[in-house]
Amino acid sequence: MTSRNWVRLFMTTLLVGGVTAAIVGFIVRWNEFQSYFTEFKIMDILSAIIFLIGMGFLISVISQMGFFSYLTIHRFGLGIFKSVSLWNSIQVVLVLFGLFDLVYLRYVNFAKPGDSILLYFVPALLLLIVGLIVAWVKSKQTNREAFIPAFFFMIVVTLVEWVPVLRINSQNWFYLMMFALMACNAYQLLILHKLNMKSEQERQQRKNQTGSKVKNNKKINKKPSV
Template identity: 60%
Template sequence: MKSRNWVRLFLSTLLIGAVSTIIVGFAVKWNEYKDLFLASDIIEILLVVLWLIGVGFIFSIISQMGFFAYLTIHRFGLGLFKRVWNPVQIVLIAFVFFDLVYFRYQFFGKEGDSITPYLIIAIVILIFGLIIAYIKSKQTNKGAFIPALFFMYVVSIVEWMPAIQVNENSWFYLMLFPLLICNAYQLLILHKILNKKS
């Protein structure tokens, strides 16, 4: 990838991270922020927006670090495992799915709590990953499906670990959605950038 294209990818992902975090931030913390809008407190609203932009930049950088780390791991996996790399990735996806449900429930579930909410979030992320992987495979080739799903599911959850460990609802969702959006954007735009002649 040419440095000019890498800079475009970096800056556009930063922008997407910031915008998505602003939207998600106001959505998940609306009860805290609605009074600012009702009072038309422009200064406070701008301060919140600036804070969310900064947080969005951090989420975007985490996403980009995960993306480039995965590109390296993927090449390493292809070299080491060759034809069984895709089955290895499927096993890892299943392992991470189980861990996300079971260990979160063990650590944060209270006596009498249902496992269903823990299962739902894992399934929702998996469905989103399947959709993005399907789009990626349609845009490129069928062989891209499993690597794309692995990135969207496993890498996204690894990037999301700080919020999982805190287990506070507003941070939980505030970090998840921008990460998924940034990861999906990078995955779907990469082949277009690589195919650019300039």
């Protein structure tokens, strides 16, 4: 990927994180912000928007760190196991462990007496559904072999990035970070191959332009025949 397209990916992912965090933040924390709108507190509304967008920027940076880390780990995995099918099988097992831990560990650590474990399945099911949809779209846009890596990234890497909030179990931050991470991760995953293709086209254009300049210079510098 060219540096220009990398900067584009970075900036657009920041925008996705900021917008998602602002929208979800107002939804999950509406009880706190409702009075700002009913009483027309413009400065408080602007402060809340800036704060939520800033948090979205931070979450998007975490997302991008996880994304590029996974790209490196994926290459290492292919190199170590020497088999795409074996590496994919390991990723599927890790996905199952990740979803199980999301339900079981949260229930064990945070459930109150009388709480149903079914409530703790909701985030896992939501993450699973989004992961399947994004992986399916990615495989349609590229190839079938991309399904498992995309699915693993959307589930396991999102969970790893989500850990700071999972530990404190704050409902507001829980869903804010969840949706912002899923949006940023899905965006990066689905836009990467397009930016790679664009970067390759740009490199080819520069190569052709350089070749044309060299040919023109040779014609100009060619000595006349006697």
